Amino acid sequence: MAGAERALVIVGGGLAGARAAEGARAAGYEGPLVIVGAETAVPYIRPPLSKGFLAGTEDRDAIDVHPRAWYGEHRVQLRLGRRAERLDTRAHELALDDGSVLRYERALIATGASPRTFGGPGGDLAGVHLLRTVADSAALRDALAPGGRRIAIIGAGWIGLEVAAAARGYGNEVTVLGLETVPLNAAIGDEAGAVFGELHREHGVDLRMSTSVARIVGDAGRATGVELEGGEIVPADVVVVGIGAIPQTALAESAGLEVDRGIVTDAAFRTSDADVLAVGDVASVLLPFLGAHLRTEHWANAEHAGRAAGRSLAGEAVEYDEIPYFYTDQYDLGMEYSGYAPLAAGIAPVFRGDRAGREFVAFWLRDDRVVAGMNVDVWKVNDTVQRLIRSRAAVDPARLIDPAMPLAALAVADG
Template sequence: MVDADQTFVIVGGGLAGAKAAETLRAEGFTGRVILICDERDHPYERPPLSKGYLLGKEERDSVFVHEPAWYARNDIELHLGQTVDAVDRAAKTVRFGDDGTLVHYDKLLLATGAEPRRLDIPGTDLAGVHHLRRLAHAERLKGVLAALGRDNGHLVIAGAGWIGLEVAAAAREYGAEVTVVEHGPTPLHGVLGPELGQVFAELHREHGVRFHFGVRLTEIVGQDGMVLAARTDDGEEHPAHDVLAAIGAAPRTGLAEAAGLTLADRAHGGGIAVDGRLRTSDPDIYAAGDVAAFHHPLFDTRLRVEHWANALNGGPAAARAMLGRDLTYDRMPYFFSDQYDLGMEYSGWAPPGTYDQVVIRGDAGKRQFIAFWVKEGRVLAGMNVNVWDVTEPIQALIRSGTPVDTEALANPHVPLETLTP
């Protein structure tokens, strides 16, 4: 029974943590809500960091989940710039802050997110080497891109994933020269496969981005603390004034591991293993957002989803589960991206090796189409590119799990809604 005497602690001040706190109050919880964030900024959303805010099209204040006064108004005890260094499951306490403050919890939510993977090569200590995960990173990178554009400078990006490509697009809009180094054969290969990865390669080449595929960075060369070039394992040397490491993110599981919670295996993306109610191996501890690895009933596998929608929906779901609500978290993986004049949305899960064909509806050459990843006639995932208001029928096709006529699927004149049983 939840009552005013209980204390719910949330570790992690990103979107998942902030939305969980909001949901607890919206659902009528009157006990203590303590939100502990290791950043000094109020909780914010991350997509603008590589999109609108980085491009200077959105103001800094637009990234925050709530206005600063919201937390006090809703009696959320917000601790900014505080790191939690221990969870004592037996005593049901967390320890945080410079003075080792101990606070008791009745329920605990771990929304610790992920952190950028680091390049393990010489030269990463140079001043011009960057990551993009936090607001402070975006603020710094924004100034860097503007300076590169003004001075005709060169940016080398390690990694052709979503962050790498979005920053490449932003850098080109500022006027910087851009080279992307990627060990895979195409951009976004692990997500979209070669068929659709090539669409993004062509998009960026048209805007002047140079790609170097099938290689890895081996060294960042500098002088007097500044970047001069980046070398790859095929012996090439690429001129660079700055380097962005965009080689993925690792779930921040250290706190959970030290507390003895069960972790997911690396084959499923790592993270904290949770059940359908986002509950960890400890029934009083939950996890949500980038760090949580949940078994998705539709795809019959454990997934760890690092995108905005998972934090937006996972935080509230965990909050309701902490309140004793009966639920199963089975939100469809969903993400979006904006690069130059291309906008896209992706729903589902279909990494290379899980599908047997890609069906295109529309004109991929004009970058106005929907792509479907299909196995034995069943739609596993769909991506709409510069085609809008189709997410619901795409997700309905995926959820139906029944074979569809691929000719009808490819025909723009056949409404998608008619293909769902």
């Protein structure tokens, strides 16, 4: 494409990249538009990889953002199976691993994050699984689906617990190994995390917290178990590592863009170079409501911020300020969370509803203002929770948790 008309180039073939292409076309951009993706698959949605697709309840085609034909119909060129190797901000050129060079008018980096690998011995043994791509999920599903196997999961965060639920659904014996005292402590704190801990124990998961892993052991090149600090070995036919993700910032760093726990952008997704934007898991975006930068690794961020970044890429004035949102499905339990984790950190939530029966809404308040809310098997309240957060209104916690006080009325009264 060297010498050709400059294009809008989106580096990253995931949900954020696909939605950015939509956003650019919706903003009226009619010029060349290119998506560069390291995977050969058309952009797809990742949450089912640890939920429905992994559990066998969603088909492969159901997770694609669009059928392949959509990209041709909207004049979006797909360069799949290609990696971006160098971004030259002065020449406005992107070099790919096949030797080709794309000339860009503006570029959007949506390279996402990579799963954190197990750093101890045995991480490269056969039978050790990471979960990020559809190929990862398909391979793990094949390993789980026979049932009757011993599954050891290192990590008690969202990925670890969702995989545990899928593995138990196939009839496997599951052990989850977590460093913290309570699962999901870093995400939602001890009180709310304990609810999920009890859920998994009730479904037969051997949940071991405050547990440190020394190494993954194996025989003939294949994992056979996990050795804990202290020497105990947890036998396993399959080992899943779910210990977080690392933003793929190498392209931005080599181009000299500002990076601080993610590619730093303003509220319009512009990086330290005005013609390069960033969005999704890789971006640390300034959120005006929060008054700080935040990197968010959830589906809703790729979905909504992707579209907004595409509009900004096309030249439309944008100030993104959506409240972070994510959800989980584990066994027969569903949950939605909206809010700002940095503001909720270290705060004990208050609970409205039946916490013991796992039908409740939890609220995190700072200075009597709702900064985050989580509804567990209580539905059609997330919009109200978001209105409470956005209102910044002081709320009496006693009224907030009183089931006789309709949340919608409270949001109107105090918002």
